[in-house]
Amino acid sequence: MGADPVLFRGRVASQHEIHPGFFWLELACPPGIPPTTPGQYLNLRIDSDRHLFRRPFGVVGERRRKGEVVLELFYAVVGSCTAAMARWAPGDPVDCLGPLGAGYAVERSRPALLIAGGRGAAPLLYLNQRLLEAGHPEVRVAFGVREKGLLFGLERLDPERLLLASDDGSVGFHGTVLQALEAARPEWLAGEPVLYACGPEVLLAAVARLAEARGLDAQVSLEGVYGCGVGLCRGCAVPLREESRYLMQCIEGPVVAARRIDWECLADG
Numbered sequence: 001m002g003a004d005p006v007l008f009r010g011r012v013a014s015q016h017e018i019h020p021g022f023f024w025l026e027l028a029c030p031p032g033i034p035p036t037t038p039g040q041y042l043n044l045r046i047d048s049d050r051h052l053f054r055r056p057f058g059v060v061g062e063r064r065r066k067g068e069v070v071l072e073l074f075y076a077v078v079g080s081c082t083a084a085m086a087r088w089a090p091g092d093p094v095d096c097l098g099p100l101g102a103g104y105a106v107e108r109s110r111p112a113l114l115i116a117g118g119r120g121a122a123p124l125l126y127l128n129q130r131l132l133e134a135g136h137p138e139v140r141v142a143f144g145v146r147e148k149g150l151l152f153g154l155e156r157l158d159p160e161r162l163l164l165a166s167d168d169g170s171v172g173f174h175g176t177v178l179q180a181l182e183a184a185r186p187e188w189l190a191g192e193p194v195l196y197a198c199g200p201e202v203l204l205a206a207v208a209r210l211a212e213a214r215g216l217d218a219q220v221s222l223e224g225v226y227g228c229g230v231g232l233c234r235g236c237a238v239p240l241r242e243e244s245r246y247l248m249q250c251i252e253g254p255v256v257a258a259r260r261i262d263w264e265c266l267a268d269g
Contacts, residue, residue, distance in 0.1 A: 005100050005229070008033055012092045013070060019149050022119075023086055024060075025073045027094055033069055036062050038127035039103030039198075039221050039255040042071065043229040045095035047084040053227030054097060055081050056250070058123040058198075060153070074122040074152065100229045104219055104255050106131065107194045111138040115177060115207055117199020118145055123221055124198055125153045140188050144177025144203075163188070178206050189214060197221065197258070205267065208258035218258035226250035239265040 010027040018024050036059045043054035060072040077083050088094070104127050106112070112131055114124045121143055131139045142163040145151055148170035154162075164172025165180035173180035181188060189210075195218035197207040204220040211218035224236040229250050237246035238253070239262040247253065247260070 004034070005098050006033055008096050010071070010094045010096050012088045012090050012094060014090060015086075015088055017086070018152055021077045022150070022152070023075055023077070024152070025075065025085070025088070027071045027073065027096070029069045029071055029096065031064070031066075031068055034099060035064075036071065036099040036126075037103030038130055039123050040099040040101050041226070041254065042073070042096050042098035043100060043226060044085075044097075046081045053225075053233075054229065056100070056224075056226040056229065058221070058254075059099070059126055060122045061126050061129060074119060076119055097229055100226070101250060101254050102252060102256075104196050104221075106134075106136070107217070108134070108136065111191050111193035112136055112140070113188055113193040113195050114139070114141045115181075115195055115197040115199070115203070116141065116143045117177060117197075117203040118150060120197070120199030120203070120221070120223075121153060122198070124196065125156050127196060128157060138191075138193075140185075140193075142177050142181050142185070142188070144180065144199075145171070147171075176206075177203070178210060189216070192216065194219070195258075198223075201266070204258065205263040208261065208263055211258055219255050220258045220261070222249050222254045222256060222261075224249045224254065 008030050010029040013026040013028040015025045041056045041058045043056050045054050057073045060074050063070040077086050116124045140161045141157050144165040146167045163185050165177045173184055195211055198221035207218050227233045227235050231248040231251040236249035240260055241262045
């Protein structure tokens with residue numbers, strides 16, 4: 001984790017629906033807020049008269065400029081909270097808590113292979129940016145979606161180091177992103193890369209199995225609902241493989257070494 005999280009009031013700088021039901025949101029925030037590490041998140045209060053708990057959103061990017069910090073978020077409308085967010089307009093105030101959680105811990109001496117599934121590309125776009133800014137020698141991105149229209153942020157990625165896959169074959173490799181890697185870019189899995197993944201649980205579990213089979217290190221960003229963001233409500237407990245306790249995603253994650261998670265137990269609910 002980085003600096004301690006803070007409560008602050010942001011405002012909507014811009015919001016665009018880039019695909020039906022999918023929104024790119026920019027928040028203008030006070031200049032003194034702590035820097036955000038790729039993989040960390042904000043907890044936003046939305047329509048507080050109806051919803052007691054905040055909702056977590058991963059950060060896509062951070063721009064610091066004179067007088068303010070602009071934080072970028074990407075989300076889909078999946079319920080009443082996000083439906084309320086979709087109605088936000090420029091200038092609307094937003095009650096924020098963050099940055100929260102543990103982000104990706106980069107291994108700077110080893111190749112980086114970023115594996116994204118759908119909306120899971122959001123924190124990996126930010127990680128890719130930071131890796132390139134730091135002069136990381138080898139960064140590659142594998143990005144899988146259900147269909148072409150769900151791709152986003154491609155203008156931020158190097159097409160020479162990008163592998164696309166889609167379940168319906170509308171773009172890139174016809175199949176899952178891991179099938180694409182093993183069939184079309186097996187060399188990307190050579191040289192002991194570190195795998196940095198984010199996406200649905202089924203993808204993260206598959207990344208964990210791939211890493212174990214090939215003797216690779218993998219870090220995965222778990223997806224959960226972090227009502228408190230500080231480990232009190234216990235609503236984001238995750239079973240561990242070799243520890244007699246549960247991990248609290250909101251403070252010990254969302255980014256965790258894949259080998260620590262008991263994926264079979266997690267899948268069983």
